[in-house]
Amino acid sequence: MADGIADMRPAAGWIDAGAGTIDAAIYWDPAVYALEQERVFGKTWLCVAHESLVPKAGDFFTSRMGEDPVIVARQRDGSIAVFLNQCRHRGARLCRADMGQAKVFACSYHGWTYDLAGNLISISKESVVDGGKIDKTRWGAVKVAKIHNYHGLIFATWNPDAPAFDDFLGEAKWYFDMMFDRPGGTEVIGGVQKWVVKANWKLGAEQFTSDIYHFDYTHVGTSMAFMPPDMPMGEPPVVNGRQFRDQGHGGVVTTDVQLSDMQTAIAMGMDVLAYNQSRRPLMAETLGALRGHDAQPVHANIFPNLGILPLNQTLRLWQPRGPGEMEVWAWTLVDKEAPPEIKERARLQTQFTFASSGVFEQDDAENWAEVQRALRGPMGRSAVFNNQIGRGESRDPDGIFPGTTDFAMSEAAARGFYAHWQKLMLEDGQ
Amino acid sequence: MADGIADMRPAAGWIDAGAGTIDAAIYWDPAVYALEQERVFGKTWLCVAHESLVPKAGDFFTSRMGEDPVIVARQRDGSIAVFLNQCRHRGARLCRADMGQAKVFACSYHGWTYDLAGNLISISKESVVDGGKIDKTRWGAVKVAKIHNYHGLIFATWNPDAPAFDDFLGEAKWYFDMMFDRPGGTEVIGGVQKWVVKANWKLGAEQFTSDIYHFDYTHVGTSMAFMPPDMPMGEPPVVNGRQFRDQGHGGVVTTDVQLSDMQTAIAMGMDVLAYNQSRRPLMAETLGALRGHDAQPVHANIFPNLGILPLNQTLRLWQPRGPGEMEVWAWTLVDKEAPPEIKERARLQTQFTFASSGVFEQDDAENWAEVQRALRGPMGRSAVFNNQIGRGESRDPDGIFPGTTDFAMSEAAARGFYAHWQKLMLEDGQ
Amino acid sequence: MADGIADMRPAAGWIDAGAGTIDAAIYWDPAVYALEQERVFGKTWLCVAHESLVPKAGDFFTSRMGEDPVIVARQRDGSIAVFLNQCRHRGARLCRADMGQAKVFACSYHGWTYDLAGNLISISKESVVDGGKIDKTRWGAVKVAKIHNYHGLIFATWNPDAPAFDDFLGEAKWYFDMMFDRPGGTEVIGGVQKWVVKANWKLGAEQFTSDIYHFDYTHVGTSMAFMPPDMPMGEPPVVNGRQFRDQGHGGVVTTDVQLSDMQTAIAMGMDVLAYNQSRRPLMAETLGALRGHDAQPVHANIFPNLGILPLNQTLRLWQPRGPGEMEVWAWTLVDKEAPPEIKERARLQTQFTFASSGVFEQDDAENWAEVQRALRGPMGRSAVFNNQIGRGESRDPDGIFPGTTDFAMSEAAARGFYAHWQKLMLEDGQ
Amino acid sequence: MSYEMVLPYRVSDAGEPADLPLWHSVQQFLFQEAALLDRRAFAEWLDMLDDGIRYWAPTRYSRTPRERAGEWSRPDQAAHFDDSKQFLALRVRRLLTDRAWSEDAPSRTRHLVTNVQVRRLADGAIEADSNFLVYRGRVDDCEEIFSGARHDRLVGSDGPYPFRIAERVILFDHTMILANNLGIFF
Amino acid sequence: MSYEMVLPYRVSDAGEPADLPLWHSVQQFLFQEAALLDRRAFAEWLDMLDDGIRYWAPTRYSRTPRERAGEWSRPDQAAHFDDSKQFLALRVRRLLTDRAWSEDAPSRTRHLVTNVQVRRLADGAIEADSNFLVYRGRVDDCEEIFSGARHDRLVGSDGPYPFRIAERVILFDHTMILANNLGIFF
Amino acid sequence: MSYEMVLPYRVSDAGEPADLPLWHSVQQFLFQEAALLDRRAFAEWLDMLDDGIRYWAPTRYSRTPRERAGEWSRPDQAAHFDDSKQFLALRVRRLLTDRAWSEDAPSRTRHLVTNVQVRRLADGAIEADSNFLVYRGRVDDCEEIFSGARHDRLVGSDGPYPFRIAERVILFDHTMILANNLGIFF
């Protein structure tokens, strides 16, 4: 595929992270999309599930890695296997259920059977059809190269040369630990919500990586609705915090815990806030005072397509679906140890705010769709977008937060996201 | 894009205007379509609105230039601006309404704001986000290169090197003046009708340019329905007139004013006919006796996609929408000075005959769709169509009509339409 | 088109018939599909109708050759003509009906008229529009190069260099005669059923060519439903028979006539079985004892897209419709001489088992769709499928059946189908 | 600047909800009408229409929040249908010529008429509101869906049907018609 | 060469429109039936069918103006369904094996039954005409719409339901079925 | 492992089918509700809801034959809606700000409510089951179809409407929502 690249790509690449520009082709061009499936989704670590979706041996969840369907299955030894949901005989999907319990996966076409790890264990009528000559060990379902369980999030990659998972997170790990290394661990509320947004997946990923800037404009109506009717609509306060970025990941943490708690009270309710506050001493024991008490994460995205709103307790995958569509797969994330009424309250509030019918969520999705709608003609399609917001600082001037950071309302992490995306796109092979 | 052309195009070009043939690829090939967006719709003058749609300062109409969405806005100084309906920050459409009144266009994503001319006037939270370094004059909405108001029709082009508008009309201007240089000017009935025809836009454009030949066959049922039940169905009379053509434009004028008036009486009613007749002396004052009294325009198309039926008072844009679809945007055109009851009668009759439910219109649309339906397999797709009807005269043998003309029922103007289209397609760059 | 081939095709070709592998690209790649339309459907013989659909002069049936629409019309001399359903003027379809009676085909756009053989016989207003210069003999509808009536099945090809029809069938003719050379000839029940399966056409064709292996797995539920409720569900018996293959054709005949008759009794009813048995002496007179009494055909496919289930009396065309869809056109095939009640019983049983609502049919269609659903991402799309079932024998070890054969439950004919497909795909030109 | 839709017709405040028998009678009338349309019995359908009928389908627009009142065309603006009985009769006459190519072969329509609400007005006329979803099949694989509501004014009749349609307003849920034409009736 | 559709079944001229209670009773019966189908209570559904039922869905064609009468298959020609109760029972039995892969996972259907018109025939039987739009969801993103009308003949019953369906004609608005199969009931 | 759908709510076995007047009254109530939604008269719509309403749309899944009982989310699992009246009121308040961009321009909805079945329960409450197909148009060419059923519990009211909706379960026929959002009401 390398040959076509030079032609397809504008002279300076699609992304000029220095100048802060984005070539609109990355959102609509089918050739870019096809390459992206190979070079981004085929090469990097991808989140496929939360371990709480498959608690017992034989439990499975059918997920996606890019557009490829995969089965995530709990093994009898407690480990987790991830493999392509495709029979090696003539290619039928091995499993049609969204989730469930299985002993084996038997193909509905000619009955070839695979075990929970995707190994081919039976060729139908083997002796009758001279199947003995087929080496079953060579015809198992295609397995991922590596799997990693990161505080309950199951990641997998097709790439045997993918970096170790911690190296993949890089400097951002310090921040993601703050979200996922919760005392007693996390789980997701049962099930999953899926819906289809008519926009390129990167629009969701980029926003969760780097875009607190949109909030006061995109969500103005919802914010107004949440406020007491007689409260004057002033300019909302500027978030006091830092935006981290590394290897395409990004997010924001704030030291204005009081403001963050007020927002939690509004969006999640007083009980959830009180519960969360009660967990901070425990957090501090593990992660120290800064990550325990003194700061709170706001939003983040693990490259490429795992979005997180820690305050709103939503976790979501931006699943690519052609250049102009994505599926959003969303869960409510709760502490495993939280009392049932806190989990229930979180479930209700998260669904109400950030989910298929979420009052905040809706505004984001429609804005992304509006971006896509302007990408039909040659003028709109050849547009260069402005990605220059923020100073692009590298270090926290107060020396509080580690790694590469800018002030919260910056697009530095978006520049990082697209630069990392382009790096993968321009590297040949796996 | 020039590189791919040689391969894509048949050896002799798609069009052989001399032999009178058309390669069917121009109707279905996605590569031809993509190039056409750049080289035809990106280079030529395009009608975007009638000025009566935006009478007051702040009035806007969201239109299209090819597949690119544009805003047509009346400025405070009475002039009209046309610019791409796309925010330069991250590309959301700036305006979602079909038409209306605005003071500014504020982007719903991050609130960047543009004035009525598309100039970027505000970057949200500019001082907070270090936006001062962004040169707003460089990040306004993309503006068209030129705008021209031709007797109320607003034309625009992306091409700074586009010919002067009168040169663009060329010899055909003499004929178009006859349609649009009406005493007191014209206006369109409020609103617009839009519908989607599953056929390439050129099938509409070509027919209005050059095809009176189809009438007796395509519209036979409707013609029968309009006749008294006991009237025998004879061969309809041959239109006595001339078909003009230049630079892709084309149309027919007839000197058989009596026949034309009878058709007006049938299609538009006696009152409209009487009104129109009453305007002829005034027309003659401006344009002379020939264009005032002695001839009537029948049908026409301004290259590439503005169709006109003067008798039926319909004006329409053939908006491209992929190789196999077009949107038809249709208006009823009336004299500004016509009495209200004449405007109302014209509205009713035009809608009944040539609009989304129009009894004539329907037959055309379905025929075009039938052309498209046969373009699925390699035999149908590699067809060469016959475009040889007519003598291809250049001059009016009677010396009455100026410019290049053939007899009315010719395909000479179709040959001209396609030859001009091919000329643009083969010229590189803007 | 030859130029692009080398790049598009994997180094070893898509098909390695020796190793028994299939590159999944042949099912989803639009470039493969486009080439296939030219090189497979454009070059080989294709079944377009059964002659009983057009019994009388002027009867027509609108069919397809690949994605090209064609008209199959009975001529006044009793012969049959096949030509492209496209006007040569501006390309409108000449006939919009699915079947019927016509004297001529008059185009609805400008009225050009073609006779029953597709010859252009009238140019509208010929003298008025200077149409006399158009050589009507050069502007008739595009006709197929050859037509052949094979025991009532009408075949046509665009390819003047196509082999003689008997050579096209090759060794497989011996087997197809067994299905179609019925005493008194065959006919199809009036009308046709059409439905759309979201899967590549080759999945249907391949299965009818070569896949008895799927039956016990795909159709297990339906088989259970047909059995008495208290009958234990044992392993079904292995079909005792031979699978023939040649030039992409394939199918199975069984010598276990008793088992075959039991299956006929279940699927078609005792009366149909008794009728069929009564015909065997007559069959034997023409074709000999083996093909008359001692063996029964089970399933078959005439390359590329005519599927046959002789026992179930269904005949169907797998009509391509883009890489990911096919139309299935299905008929019930009966002996012309069968008594009305036998035809009626066959109609009811065939429709109930193998048709749009057929209880067996459904399972096949959904399996094919499941194959297609896994072909979205780069891992699934780059899969190599296993096509290794069966010993790949060449000769019947018992010396009973002629030609190249393997045991019944083999994929040897599938390997032959794909090898022949690839041979056509790699040959340039017509 | 109300969020609520401004309807293109005047909603009468006089009148009262129909009783059950009247509601049933009106609903059956509307179902009979739909059946005539789907069976293409257009000549008979014309008999259901009052000679003074206005059969009107105003165009619809996306508007800014401040201009929501302009969602529907005014009566003197663009309309998809604005037919007198004479116009409707001519449409039918055209179809019956068997040479109306746009309907060759005829569309395969199905009028799903639901949510029927009926009011009896002070002047004795009847107002019927209903929702519709019209499925239209053409050729072998062309499917169109028309969604909307109808606001009808009926008057009593001593013909074969108990009512005649004196006014019909068709409110499409489309700003752009996603079809080659509006060659069918609603 | 009439423009009006020639229906594939005989329209009885005897009989009269049902009164309101009977209409309501029949409509509720049809709604109960639809609910059973959408809940996949197929065994119970079979109890609603008369043992002698003909369940018939003739195929449909695009025809030339002169041959409009051939729009629907004749009773001895191709049909999408032409089932006896025995056939229908076998379809149900197949589904209940849990190994009918074409319906694994089962289709998510919704039968919108509208435009119900009822006639009582001279022989005491009841004719019910209705329109339907059946939505069918499969997998995560596969959507199908089936549009059509049904012509039912009902007979009285003293079982759990007041009627049994003695004849059903299903008129699809499709000449080609735009679905992998007709694996559901109408 | 029954083939029949296991509904996510308890089906009460007490109660009996509504008589015709009650059925009509409930159906008209549901039609009035649909009309308010399609006219975007959301503030008035809120008045139709009981203060204690649970407005719940559980998510749906494709399941293996052995786990069909898990087709619908349990009440403590993922849901597309799980709203109190307070939540619903906030949704409406948001829309009325005129700055809810996801509904700018507002969706063009049409609620086809069909197959209405009504039961009167022993405790005086009323259960209404209905099917719906909601058409939603957005922008010029964006069309969405939502199909499903509703299970409502109504209680009597002496307000402007005879009932209030005390519970609504919305059963979508979708496992994945094929829309940018669920920004409308069902």
Ligand code: FES
């Ligand atoms: S495709 Fe899976 S066993 Fe054949």
Ligand code: FES
């Ligand atoms: S996209 Fe317009 S302001 Fe950001």
Ligand code: FES
């Ligand atoms: S397209 Fe057939 S006559 Fe013109």
Ligand SMILES: [Fe+3]
């Ligand atoms: Fe947001």
Ligand SMILES: [Fe+3]
């Ligand atoms: Fe025309």
Ligand SMILES: [Fe+3]
């Ligand atoms: Fe099969």
